[in-house]
Amino acid sequence: MEMMVILSQEHPELPSAELKSVLRSEGIEFSLIEDGRGYVILDAPSSTWKILKGRLAYAHEICRVIGYSTTGGIEGTAEKIDWKSHIKGSFAVRIKKLTGEVDARELERGLGAIIKNKTGARVDLENPWTLVRPVLIDDRFILTLRLAEISKDHFNKARPHRRPFFYPGSMSPKLARCMVNLAGVRSGDRLLDPFCGTGGILIEAGLMGVRVMGADIDWRMVEGTRKNLQHYGITDFEVIRSDAKDLRLEGGVDAIVTDPPYGISASTAGERSEKLYREFLNSAYSNLKEDGVICMAAPHYIDLEGLIDDRFTVREKYSMRMHRSLTRIIRVIETV
Structure with a gap:
């Protein structure tokens, strides 16, 4: 047709x-x-x-x-x-x-x-x-x-401030859904967000029948994400407290979709930022299945290509201006 x-x-x-x-x-x-x-x-x-x-x-x-x-x-x-x-x-x-x-x-x-x-x-x-x-x-x-x-009711009802647990700075449900789709997952696949925050990415993936796993270093986010997932009727999930760099999963995941915390202003982004992303990529590689995919957002001032080694390749890259001082770069990264 x-x-x-x-x-x-x-x-x-x-x-x-x-x-x-x-x-x-x-x-x-x-x-x-x-x-x-x-x-x-x-x-x-x-x-x-x-x-x-x-x-x-x-x-x-x-x-x-x-x-x-x-x-x-x-x-x-x-x-x-x-x-x-x-x-x-x-x-x-x-x-x-x-x-x-x-x-x-x-x-x-x-x-x-x-x-x-x-x-x-x-x-x-x-x-x-x-x-x-x-x-x-x-x-x-x-x-x-x-x-x-295509109804927009869900995206309006799932705005971060309308969830049971809210924390400022959460990604919009529409962009979260898009990133899950860019990662190429389907119902039954396993997806990880190692910086899950309030669980926005996990909600969108879970509503599509994807088996979701989240991690965050902050207990408040872990408990809040669990509450939010249950609110949307998602039952096949696991959320744990863990530092992203220390995360080691059994069996691996099909995709990692995440929006790491920015936490450091552009003016001071340097070794600390590079260290965070380098450690994240090392952990991601060990947790991905063969042919696994990462879809991640990062601020424009992070030179992620300079941190990616020969284990990965950037397949797609999109710029999304958020406000005057921040542009999000969405990358789809494949394992080689």
Whole structure:
């Protein structure tokens, strides 16, 4: 099935990277048709949208592509489509403008009239069974049917200050989910966060069926993370008090996803920071399974590439500006 994923434009690269990583980790065969600003069009098995709906952080909608048209030729294209095979129950037409300008209301009325004439289906603007979704990109339309709208309710409810245990400086659930996805894990895999803090990364992984393990040197964080995981109904977890550099696990993990504490200002970042990251990488290598992956955030002033030895390679790297004095660098690191 040819489908279109309408992406968040909160970051120029992360949404598309997250989507591709989920497809690969789930073993889904796909071919990329277009990778554009705010959208991806791909060919994949028809059940793919159900998996994507449950995993993606930086996406808004998943749609089935049924046609392509110029802006001026959309009604002519619509006349040629077998709408009876697509419209189930009531319907509505809502244009999505990514780039470009058209009179959306006029076109929606015109397309609605064509579809109603061809199918006899009832128009329901409030709660349609089928949503026809023409997506405008510059001077052309991608004609689609919406398969799923990705709810943001979870990301709002799971904001750090709304959890039973809160501590300032926690990562947003959306970025935490994205980092878990970039690590390429799937349900049943084992994931470690050795600087778990309040457990935000573990929550997002656990909700996807990943077996999670967390560690923190601070007992308050250990107890708080346990409380937060239980609050979200996650039962397959282990959280222990341990210094990340001393952590030794039996059996190893498939991925390490973490956001080490910054704790040291950019002006004093030096030997102490380098020592922390070097020790973390040594511990990470000993705890990862063969072909294990690290997805980690670090402040821009840490030269992580200078600390990575020949046991690792940086596969992906993304910059995310947090505020005037801090940019987070998200890296996906593979063992060699």
